[in-house]
Amino acid sequence: MNSSANFSHIYVESEIRSDPRTEGILARFPDSHVILVQRGSDVFNRPRQSFSAQKKSRSLILARKHGTLFYHGAPVCHSFHASRFFYTTTAVGCLFDCEYCWLKGIYASASLMIFINQEDYFRELEELLKDGSLFLSLSYETDLFAVEELTGHIHAWASFAREHPDLVLEIRTKSSRTDLFRCFENCPNVIVAYTLSPQSVITAFEHHTPSLSKRIQAVRKALAEGCTVRLCLDPLIKVNGWRKEYEALTDTLDQEIDLSRIKDVSIGSYRQSEPYQRRMRKRFPYSAVIQYPYETEDGYCVYSDHREIDQWMRGLLERYMEKEKIFSLEDCE
Amino acid sequence: MIFLFTALYAEAKPLIEHWHLKRKEGPIQQFENGEITLTVTGTGPIAAASVGGAVLGKNPRHADDFLISAGICAGLSHQKKGSIVLIHQLIDQNSGRAFYPDIIFTSLKREETLFTGSRVWNRESSVADHGLYDMEGAALFEAGSLFLSPHQMRFLKTVSDTGDTLVTPQEVSGLMKELIPSLEAEIEAMRRQCAKEEEVLIENEEETADLFQASLTMRRQIHQLLLYCTLAGTDWKAVIQQKIKQGLLPAENRSEGKKRLEEIRHELIG
Numbered sequence: 001m002n003s004s005a006n007f008s009h010i011y012v013e014s015e016i017r018s019d020p021r022t023e024g025i026l027a028r029f030p031d032s033h034v035i036l037v038q039r040g041s042d043v044f045n046r047p048r049q050s051f052s053a054q055k056k057s058r059s060l061i062l063a064r065k066h067g068t069l070f071y072h073g074a075p076v077c078h079s080f081h082a083s084r085f086f087y088t089t090t091a092v093g094c095l096f097d098c099e100y101c102w103l104k105g106i107y108a109s110a111s112l113m114i115f116i117n118q119e120d121y122f123r124e125l126e127e128l129l130k131d132g133s134l135f136l137s138l139s140y141e142t143d144l145f146a147v148e149e150l151t152g153h154i155h156a157w158a159s160f161a162r163e164h165p166d167l168v169l170e171i172r173t174k175s176s177r178t179d180l181f182r183c184f185e186n187c188p189n190v191i192v193a194y195t196l197s198p199q200s201v202i203t204a205f206e207h208h209t210p211s212l213s214k215r216i217q218a219v220r221k222a223l224a225e226g227c228t229v230r231l232c233l234d235p236l237i238k239v240n241g242w243r244k245e246y247e248a249l250t251d252t253l254d255q256e257i258d259l260s261r262i263k264d265v266s267i268g269s270y271r272q273s274e275p276y277q278r279r280m281r282k283r284f285p286y287s288a289v290i291q292y293p294y295e296t297e298d299g300y301c302v303y304s305d306h307r308e309i310d311q312w313m314r315g316l317l318e319r320y321m322e323k324e325k326i327f328s329l330e331d332c333e
Numbered sequence: 334m335i336f337l338f339t340a341l342y343a344e345a346k347p348l349i350e351h352w353h354l355k356r357k358e359g360p361i362q363q364f365e366n367g368e369i370t371l372t373v374t375g376t377g378p379i380a381a382a383s384v385g386g387a388v389l390g391k392n393p394r395h396a397d398d399f400l401i402s403a404g405i406c407a408g409l410s411h412q413k414k415g416s417i418v419l420i421h422q423l424i425d426q427n428s429g430r431a432f433y434p435d436i437i438f439t440s441l442k443r444e445e446t447l448f449t450g451s452r453v454w455n456r457e458s459s460v461a462d463h464g465l466y467d468m469e470g471a472a473l474f475e476a477g478s479l480f481l482s483p484h485q486m487r488f489l490k491t492v493s494d495t496g497d498t499l500v501t502p503q504e505v506s507g508l509m510k511e512l513i514p515s516l517e518a519e520i521e522a523m524r525r526q527c528a529k530e531e532e533v534l535i536e537n538e539e540e541t542a543d544l545f546q547a548s549l550t551m552r553r554q555i556h557q558l559l560l561y562c563t564l565a566g567t568d569w570k571a572v573i574q575q576k577i578k579q580g581l582l583p584a585e586n587r588s589e590g591k592k593r594l595e596e597i598r599h600e601l602i603g
């Protein structure tokens with residue numbers, strides 16, 4: 001687990017207080033104050049919260065997820081040609097602190113909220129699978145690798161995927177941990193998707209995340225252990241000399257990783273729903289990546305030359321791998 | 334500004350003496366010293382919410398303002414008299430609504446839930462078998478939430494009784510005097526918790542926008558561009574100076590200004 005995870009306050013929904021999974025998580029934090037609440041969302045969605053203040057000492061919320069469990073993928077997310085594309089959230093909030101992360105536009109809270117009712121997800125997913133295969137992204141609203149010690153969600157999802165070959169699961173991560181790959185044995189339908197950025201972007205904007213070299217080591221280990229691996233050069237962020245930075249990144253990937261064994265690569269420059277961007281600008285007045293003067297196109301804030309950037313990135317990658325393996329957002333439309 | 338609240342004058346008295354606060358004119362009982370404003374709300378949730386709302390609504394709000402409510406309470410599970418407790422959950426007994434202040438920094442180890450009701454609690458009242466009881470906390474939090482964030486509010490209580498004895502004003506003042514060291518430590522903790530980040534200043538923004546004969550929309554665009562460049566460490570001033578030297582700025586009219594702005598935008602952010 002990420003070393004910064006030390007929750008001084010843990011809010012627990014009364015109805016799951018005696019659940020063994022709750023007990024297991026609480027046992028890891030004997031010094032934390034445990035507060036019983038009716039709904040986790042009463043804490044997570046409080047008005048006027050300060051993300052910047054809360055991130056100095058995060059709280060943990062343990063809850064049962066009610067209502068919708070699976071959502072249709074948004075048009076600005078990669079579907080990889082899947083005809084049925086969903087995402088789900090078994091945890092909300094992230095121990096990493098990426099300045100550009102959309103979570104900071106959607107939610108006002110820096111807390112990590114974990115839903116413990118995995119069985120409800122599996123039951124509903126089995127119903128969805130009756131209508132045919134589907135692609136499901138698991139970690140748009142958290143980094144599951146970083147919290148596996150607490151949740152055990154990766155192990156549970158891998159077991160489910162093994163029994164349901166019609167399901168293609170994507171677990172996105174910036175983590176460098178390599179001890180979870182064994183649970184993906186005989187799970188070619190689980191894709192471990194590594195988000196990779198130039199080190200300058202990591203240093204400037206992806207706080208508390210592993211370095212590029214550590215992520216590359218994790219990719220190599222994942223391939224060596226037979227995992228299905230996707231690389232996500234997404235979001236591409238314009239920093240000073242960004243073209244050189246991304247050229248160096250792709251050179252490094254070519255040198256360090258056997259790219260022929262990579263399932264595919266997704267690319268995409270920064271994009272953010274306009275209302276989220278507006279909120280983020282208000283909440284994070286000191287972040288260069290958030291304060292960049294983006295243009296608004298179809299309700300999304302994008303670089304004015306985002307099509308050229310994506311094309312350029314595609315051209316760069318085509319030097320190293322088959323073009324069929326490179327997915328930009330336009331391919332997914 | 335530090336907004337201190339108590340329900341009773343007997344609670345406020347030792348604090349007034351300790352911080353040398355002076356009575357402020359007006360219908361609300363207030364005492365201040367330039368940094369701290371202490372308000373005596375009166376007893377009960379309606380008094381607490383109305384006075385709290387009036388005080389916080391009247392003053393301009395700043396990111397480093399915070400509210401601390403300090404006072405006596407009853408212990409629902411035989412807590413020791415004089416125990417000092419930080420509140421991490423406030424439950425309004427009337428509505429059942431719960432409120433949660435953010436506790437990011439604190440010097441106190443002991444935390445509990447505070448139940449707020451409209452009547453004086455006694456052993457016969459059934460509230461809960463744990464936590465503390467008062468008649469103002471949740472109401473003050475709810476009123477404060479209109480103006481402040483959850484990390485800008487703190488509730489500090491000292492146990493005065495367990496519902497079976499009456500407490501005299503002298504005892505109340507005595508307990509509050511003992512609370513002062515903890516209160517001072519919590520003020521320091523709240524100063525850290527609510528510390529304001531330095532503002533990003535864009536030098537000569539107005540004068541720069543004037544060079545483009547900028548409309549309101551263009552001024553917004555110029556602001557965003559210059560803010561980004563300042564944060565990213567891009568030397569936008571050198572680019573503007575160069576355009577002035579080349580005679581391309583100031584623009585003769587708005588249409589030319591728009592053209593120049595596009596050129597400069599391209600130069601600065603590609």
